[in-house]
Amino acid sequence: MDYTTPEIRSVTVTRYAKPLREGGSLPALVEANDDFLYVLKFRGAGQGTKALIAELVAGEIARALGLRVPEIVFANLDSAFGRTEADEEIQDLLRASEGLNLALHYLSGSITFDPIINEVDSQLASQIVWLDAFIMNVDRTARNTNMLMWHKELWLIDHGAALYVHHTGPNWPEQSHRPFAQIKDHVLLAQATELDAVDVRSRQLLTADRIQAIVSLIPDEWLTNELAVESPDEQRRVYSQFLEARLASSAIFVNAAKEARNALV
Template identity: 55%
Template sequence: MNTIEIRTVDVVQYIKPLREGGSLPAIVKADDDFLYVLKFRGAGQGKKVLISELIGGELARAIGLHVPELVFMNLDDSFSKTEPDEEIQDLLKFSVGLNLGLHFLSGAITYDPLVSIADSMTASKVVLLDSMISNIDRTFKNTNLLNWNNELWLIDHGASFYFHHNWERWKNHLTRTFPAIKDHVLLERANHLNDASKEIQRLINKDKIIEIVSKIPKDWLEDESEFLTPDQMRAAYIEFICTKLSKIDSLVKEAEDAR
């Protein structure tokens, strides 16, 4: 298995907000001269969204799906001082430090279930991935998929792992399946769920899951109001994903029944 390397870059230019996103992500330029979609630690549900984005994106990549490169992005306090829009100004102010960026796919178009490309094996992998990470946000209303260079690309896993919004009861989620899969935008095309489950089991194991979770910056896990320590949170993410992987047959059945 390939080792995961996540680069760290500095934001050098704030270009424009993406107002279709509820948390006001933005297109920015980094010191490597590339453009990124920046997800802010100071937005809405904060650092938990960045954690979901990181784990979900790297799991997707590990099972052979296309995901824009994820990078850690340092944001300094100079941007908030020159921003005239008060809402964006506050967002920049509260997001000083380490944020998360996705490589900007110039010319990509939003996935349209009526006309866009998505082969059955890919669709099946995406459906099972989203079942495993409890991603409630890949529906007809909001696909969080792009077509770029005639390939399907996955973006925005921030609504995954919703158990981490209540750490006191997170273990209750270990035995649950994912009924919301019935609303998944790719469910109709997911005709190879059994084959996809075997492929997923071949491509990820506990070591890969530990490696992905280890990439979460400690700073994103620190919160005095939380019930668990950062190390306990890491262990919880690992246990959750490993449990879902071990129960993938029940996720396959649930998705097949929903189809």
């Protein structure tokens, strides 16, 4: 699967179809002005725009590595959109989310990945484990796989919990050299027998230019001044530096994943 510099389309939400209450942040199924259905992630939900940043950056990193991720779009929510919504909780969420949100193309007819039923080969399992260790994604467990089967292919969804360190304050870039302890709970860890080879290939694919191109997609209005720098460009630079430093020390999180796998099997 070839990768090019990502181009994120913008759509306008025209219809709120239904809430998807299995998500803690109350994502919703919506229709946009291009007549497609999307799973909308709201900026007004609990983790705010940081969850949208994680969804965008992690999703496009996954795509750069050749993994399948539904198309990510910027989704505009008009100020008048929630006025007719009867549910007060949803109405409050819509009001808090006016402006630019994020959505993923809805994979109609997809089913949730079941580790008992669905088989994943060792290379793909290793790619996904490597990705989640790199982006520090805590949310790919047997209880909540955040993977879908669609047309007999495996698709990755819901990366809002990745890059969780950007919730920890201005010193979070220093954590780039730390192992990812939560990898021990990864749903595909047992099958991830090719982590060393995947590490080599992933480091080749994720060049500094490619990382910076992905990070450059973060809209100014999603960025806050919590990273101890002021301008949006400086904040994006922090994200890029963190990811580049983490990639440079990938042996740390790869070895941690291998040790966790050895303890598991």
